[in-house]
Amino acid sequence: MKVKEDINKQLEHFLDEVLQTAPSETLPLDFAEKIKEKVYHTFLWKRYLQDFLIAITIGLLSIALGVLVLLVIDRNSSLLSSLFQSLIQYKSLILGSLGLIILLFFYNYVLLNFMLHYASKRINKNSLKLAD
Numbered sequence: 001m002k003v004k005e006d007i008n009k010q011l012e013h014f015l016d017e018v019l020q021t022a023p024s025e026t027l028p029l030d031f032a033e034k035i036k037e038k039v040y041h042t043f044l045w046k047r048y049l050q051d052f053l054i055a056i057t058i059g060l061l062s063i064a065l066g067v068l069v070l071l072v073i074d075r076n077s078s079l080l081s082s083l084f085q086s087l088i089q090y091k092s093l094i095l096g097s098l099g100l101i102i103l104l105f106f107y108n109y110v111l112l113n114f115m116l117h118y119a120s121k122r123i124n125k126n127s128l129k130l131a132d
Contacts, residue, residue, distance in 0.1 A: 048113050052109040059101070
């Protein structure tokens with residue numbers, strides 16, 4: 001109990017000394033603005049990536065729905081087996097095409113939006129400098 005009281009007294013004494021002296025380091029005037037921009041960019045990246053993943057998911061679900069419709073329509077599975085044989089035969093071309101489509105989706109939903117955001121931000125900054 002005595003040790004705890006001594007620690008509390010030392011802590012109070014230390015806090016009194018610290019609060020009486022001015023800090024040697026200060027924050028820049030635009031510190032809050034910089035933090036706000038970093039948080040905003042983090043949420044912006046997250047939103048763009050979510051949009052990208054939603055677009056990819058919708059594309060994959062559309063392909064799955066098309067295969068399901070083929071399964072229901074073609075009960076004897078001759079069309080489906082020939083489709084799978086074609087997929088196996090041209091797998092490198094199909095995988096390359098899917099990779100290119102995913103790259104285009106990523107560019108459209110993530111990179112392009114982020115570049116446009118930075119460009120508009122830079123234009124606004126330059127117009128503010130010209131106004132001064």
